[in-house]
Amino acid sequence: MNNQPAAGASASPRLRLPRKRRAKGQRIGLLYISPWILGFIVLTLVPFVASLIYSFTDYSMVREQRFVGLANYIEMFTKDPDFYQSLRVTLLYVVMAVPAKLVVALLVAMLLNRTMRGMGIYRTIYYLPSILGGSVAVSVLWRFLFMREGMVNEVLSYLSIPALNWLGDPQLALFTITLLPVWEFGSSMVLFLAGLKQVPRELYEASRVDGAGKARAFFSITLPMLTPIVLFNLIMQMINAFQQFTAAFVITDGGPTKATYLYGLMLYDNAFQFFKMGYASAQSWVLFVIILAFTLILFKTSNRWAHYEDGGDGR
Amino acid sequence: MTLKKAGFFLLLSMLGLLFLYPLLWLVSASFKPNNEIFSSIGLIPSEIVWGAYERGWEGVGRTSFGRFFTNTFVLVVPVVLMTMFSSLIVAYGFARFNFPFKKLFFALMISTLMLPDAVVMIPRYILFRNFGWLNSYLPFYAPALLAVNAFFVFLIVQFLRGIPRDLDEAAVIDGCNSFGILTRVLLPLATPALISVCIFQFIWTWNEFFTALIYINSVSKYTVALGLRMVLDNEGAVNWNQVMAMSVVTIVPCIAVFFMAQKYFVEGISTTGLKG
């Protein structure tokens, strides 16, 4: 995490720390994170390293594997049209779905963050799609909403907008698929609600005394106080979106004509339909690097906009 | 003012319908004849078919759905508690202390979320087989106990960092050690975060299908997520109204947990300590 001081430079920050007390006993932090270290070594590290090794083999899960060097990576970048198609579709998907979901989640959280009777029921209702996830009910609903004679087109016809083929038209299907995770904004909403809870009321009172309007209060108090949660949601939703599988799988299964063939679907096909686990591993590590790059960029820029009450910069 | 309020509720309710509909549809589907379930999106069955709940609850063979429910609770409740506990401790370490390699550890932790599960699944399976954990719930418990899911740790870190340090220091002056700061000062203030962890982990584990499928062999150890799908064939005819009925029953605990938990976002926690 970039807004933490460099660990290797622990000798010099010691000088910058204002109080000696803080520098002492900092290493007890290692004790606190030791469960994770143990979990990482025992449960995570081996499978990760194994999959990295697979990516240089023709591992098929059921046969002896052979070392093939960079062949998987070469095939991916030079011979596989599906790879570029999936990458393109997935990037588009991430760019559309993540911001839309966060904006909707924040708006609804603002709406629902009040103490009124019955508000709990509304919160629950808006969270329902996140509970249902990829169930049959959802895929059926989506088809009925967006098919040619579906409800969406019917509503549009009242507004004299011509009917569109939301799921059958390759140009449009990805957009329609994107609406599903946006509609399942519940978990981001919950975190925003929890974050709003942490904003001290005194700040609002002070701003009211200053005569600031609601919009002003939102941008000068609420949003800055929420930035740690915004950063969290942004990073997590991005990581999830890059690996998205369910939305496309339950509604279009990647079609029509691979217009919704997300990276996650391609991986699944290669690993479990075509028995090319080595190839799927290589593709996964490429995705890993892409996600890592995006995450690093987000963390880097977040230094400028994320606001921490603990004095920022990890001090 | 009241007009405005009424308009607000009207808007919320109209939008809410779009979110409520799948659940209503599920409930109505559990009373429809099989051939009608997928032929319309309407909520009114042409004829009401009773008994889907009883027949669904009976389950297949020797194991009833009640057993799946018990199993799921035995699986989910410890997982939720362990996740809350371990993630809080680890997050505290990351949020409040500077120690060697902290940056590296944190980056490693977040990066464990970036590799698609599909390619880690088989080596992990073989690892857990070597541990002798197959056909048990240990593949769920152990990661929860060791805060393996970085999502929750990162989540709590972000919330802890929103709490001013001055509070910690005040507690130190009062004679608290570092663990005392966590339990007496930070824990009460981090309740919204922990409630979120509880909601997410409960619902996700409750619905988790694939991991359960891979690790659990015996039908007597199945969870509801496995029970729901155990009669879904790719070719044969499926008694959909029973599946829908059990889907409804399965969702109820998740809704209940959410409904009970969400009120902590509005009540209960005092923020007066946050004057700073």
Next chain:
Amino acid sequence: MTHQRIWAGALGAALLAGALAGCSGGGNGGSGEADGPEEVTLRFSWWGSEVRHKALLEAIDLYMDNNPHVTIEPEYGGFDGYYQKLVTQFAGGTAPDLTPLSVDWIDELAVKSELVVDLYTLDEYIELDAFDADFLERYAVFDGKLAGLPMGANGMVTLYNREFLERFDIPEDTKWDWETIHEIGRRVHEEDPNAYLLGMFDYRTFLQPFVNQRTGNDWIVDDQTLGFDAAVVEEAFAYYQQLLDDGVMQPVEESSLYPDLAENLQWQEGNIGMMFTLASTIAKVKSYTPDLGVSMYPVPDDAKTSAVLVNPSNPLAVNKASRHPEEAAKFAGWLLTSPEAAAILKDVYSVPVVQANADQLVADGAIDPTVAEAVEIAMSNPGNPVKGLSNNQELNQIAQDLLERVAFKQLSPEEAAAEMTARLNEKLGSMQ
């Protein structure tokens, strides 16, 4: 130093875990040295619907009553994820002793990877004579090895909605070929613009058989070369576009929403007349559309081979790693050849391959007559078995994608045919 102790502890735990690894591998099967036959535990896993689960559990109980030394542990569930789990188990050496295999997986799991027992080597435990030797030889034997005992016979047929045919005065005994489909389909759509004779085509129900009928070859010959050239495929693509243009088929923009035609609303509402499908899916289609009839898959008079797909239904295989292959074979043989097991299983795996059992079930009315008729029709004029690379999932996917792009008019038949031969040849080259 605290952190050193932590590291030491963590490493110690990791090593301990590693040490434990050696001695606690998942095993199956029991032991015991009691008198009489050895106590044996077999794990048997399968997927299916409720009817199938109940029937198999009943059969298992009966077998265990008759063979007290055998315990069979059933592991059953739906189809979702079944196969990923099976592959994972094979990779981890924990696969069940007995499992059905879908014909789509046999090539990889059974043949190339040699994960299952050649049942010819266990013929003393199975009454193989009960099966039609020809059928076994043709459909269940791969590289000279019997990969599994077919649970049933399955075949591709034309499945039609009786009401629809009546509505448009189409005789049920029409002998379908590609031309009659075009003619009648066009007439249907002219009479009623909402009606279509067909829903959609895919690779398996149309492209491969259509091409094979013209060439007389397998799709991939000898697992090495394409059994066709670009011109034949182009013809197939052009024919497909023609059907779409003339309203013989529902527009793809609508049908592509439903990979399974049975779920297509227009089919359920009776606006689509027929589909080409495997007999095993009839029960499912029937649950939406009760009044169904079956006839022969379209075979033109000048076809060089009928190319009617016939499959063994989920051959039951014995894991090579099983500790008790003989006992597993005995059970499998009993399950699929004995009359009492057949009476319990009925048609949960389509029509039994053992003729005597099939006849008895038909006589008892225990088999859906439409399913029985479908299997009989397909078996009366079977094409070559589709095996090896002709049934390779990755190659199939390439053909399926191009077929779809032709339907969406993203490619002309000519372009698509050229791209298909090029891509398949490239893949074939890299597979050698």
